[in-house]
Amino acid sequence: MKVTGFSFIRNGLKFDYPIVEAIKSILPLCDEFVVAVGNSEDETYELINNIDKEKIKIIETVWDDSLREGGKVLADETNKAFQAISDDSDWCFYIQGDEVIHEKYHPAILEGMQKWKDDKNVDGLLFDYSHFYGSYDYVGASLHWYPKEIRVIKNNKSIYSYRDAQGFRKGANQKLNVKPIKAFVYHYGWVKDPRAMQMKQETFNKLWHDDEWMEKNVVKAEEFDYSVIDALELFNGTHPLVMKERIERTNWKFDHDISVNKFSGKDIFKKILRDYFGIYIGYKNYKIV
Numbered sequence: 001m002k003v004t005g006f007s008f009i010r011n012g013l014k015f016d017y018p019i020v021e022a023i024k025s026i027l028p029l030c031d032e033f034v035v036a037v038g039n040s041e042d043e044t045y046e047l048i049n050n051i052d053k054e055k056i057k058i059i060e061t062v063w064d065d066s067l068r069e070g071g072k073v074l075a076d077e078t079n080k081a082f083q084a085i086s087d088d089s090d091w092c093f094y095i096q097g098d099e100v101i102h103e104k105y106h107p108a109i110l111e112g113m114q115k116w117k118d119d120k121n122v123d124g125l126l127f128d129y130s131h132f133y134g135s136y137d138y139v140g141a142s143l144h145w146y147p148k149e150i151r152v153i154k155n156n157k158s159i160y161s162y163r164d165a166q167g168f169r170k171g172a173n174q175k176l177n178v179k180p181i182k183a184f185v186y187h188y189g190w191v192k193d194p195r196a197m198q199m200k201q202e203t204f205n206k207l208w209h210d211d212e213w214m215e216k217n218v219v220k221a222e223e224f225d226y227s228v229i230d231a232l233e234l235f236n237g238t239h240p241l242v243m244k245e246r247i248e249r250t251n252w253k254f255d256h257d258i259s260v261n262k263f264s265g266k267d268i269f270k271k272i273l274r275d276y277f278g279i280y281i282g283y284k285n286y287k288i289v
Contacts, residue, residue: 001117004089004155005030008077008165009097010038010063012047015203016196018188019044019097021242023051026093026101029109030055036081038063059084071164071207078161089155090117096165098189099151102240105183112181113152121289123159123176124168125152127183133190134226134254136239136247140190141231142263143270143282150178150286151185164207167285177289186240193252194223226254231261 005026012019027033033056037045048058061080067073078094085092091113095101101109109125116122126148131140149167153159159176162169168176192200198221239247263271273279 001091001114002089003030003091003093003113004085005033005093005095006035006078006081006085007033007095007097008036008038008061008074008081009044009048010077011040011042012044012097013042014040015200016192017097018100018243018246020047020051021100021240021246022095022097023048023056024242025103025240026095027052027055028103029106030093031089032057032086034059034081034084036061036077036084038077057084065206067207073207074165075161075163078165082159082161083157085155087155091152092155093152094168095151098187100186100188100240100243102184102186102238103242108181108183109152112179112183116179121177122179123154123156123170124150124178124286126178126180126286126288127151127185128180129185129187130235131187131190132235133229133232134256135252136188136191136243136250137235138232138254138256138258139235140229141233141258141261143267143274144230146283147274147280148180148284148286149185150176162285169285175285175287178286180288186243188243192224194226197224197226198222227256229256231263232256232258234258 007023009017009019023033035048035056036059037048039062045058048056059080061077063073064076082092112125128148129146131145132138133140146166153168156170159168159170170176201224270281273281
């Protein structure tokens with residue numbers, strides 16, 4: 001069984017992405033790794049090139065900054081990396097620049113890949129998600145955070161990155177058939193120095209919206225205001241080992257009263273269904289088989 005990891009990144013240093021940790025977190029499960037490194041204003045290429053010269057293959061890309069609708073450029077960059085994977089790979093393991101896999105989940109992921117490698121009815125593997133917010137101590141508790149997504153797919157080039165690269169589709173806009181596995185993706189996209197987070201908001205929202213929307217909805221400030229959040233929970237687990245040094249370098253403080261939330265009655269009902277009965281009502285970009 002051959003496994004190839006793939007990802008994309010641009011300005012990873014400028015926006016303080018944990019891209020090195022992301023790649024290293026799944027590298028032990030991969031025989032090789034393809035990274036689409038976009039035209040950057042920093043030393044992102046050198047950063048990626050120094051991780052593992054034997055396993056990692058870099059393809060240099062140029063982002064189409066005119067694609068300012070729905071984050072489509074992110075899907076385009078994902079597809080560039082995916083299409084560069086050699087035909088002899090069985091599985092393709094996707095990881096984004098702000099996602100990290102805990103090493104404790106490696107056995108479950110490997111087991112899933114071995115179990116369904118030859119099952120033609122299975123297109124991919126479905127992961128659970130923990131979305132960290134503000135600091136490494138809190139995770140999002142409301143329903144607007146997506147609870148699951150596909151991160152391992154078969155090496156079938158009819159599969160493609162969907163919308164803003166959150167998930168995948170195949171053929172004529174068909175959802176992928178997936179098997180859920182007992183593994184989490186730790187999403188750290190909302191954990192940065194408040195200054196770096198503010199800069200990211202002012203830049204990356206341009207990938208989804210036009211100038212008029214940006215002017216109305218993105219506040220110009222020195223630092224991002226993390227207090228504007230609906231509901232959080234304390235994280236009681238451990239972080240991946242590859243995150244140890246980054247967490248130790250944390251130089252800002254964020255505290256939140258978890259007893260305060262802004263749930264509507266509808267949100268409470270949906271949360272009860274999800275937490276106590278395993279019933280999720282919301283967007284599902286996959287078909288569990």
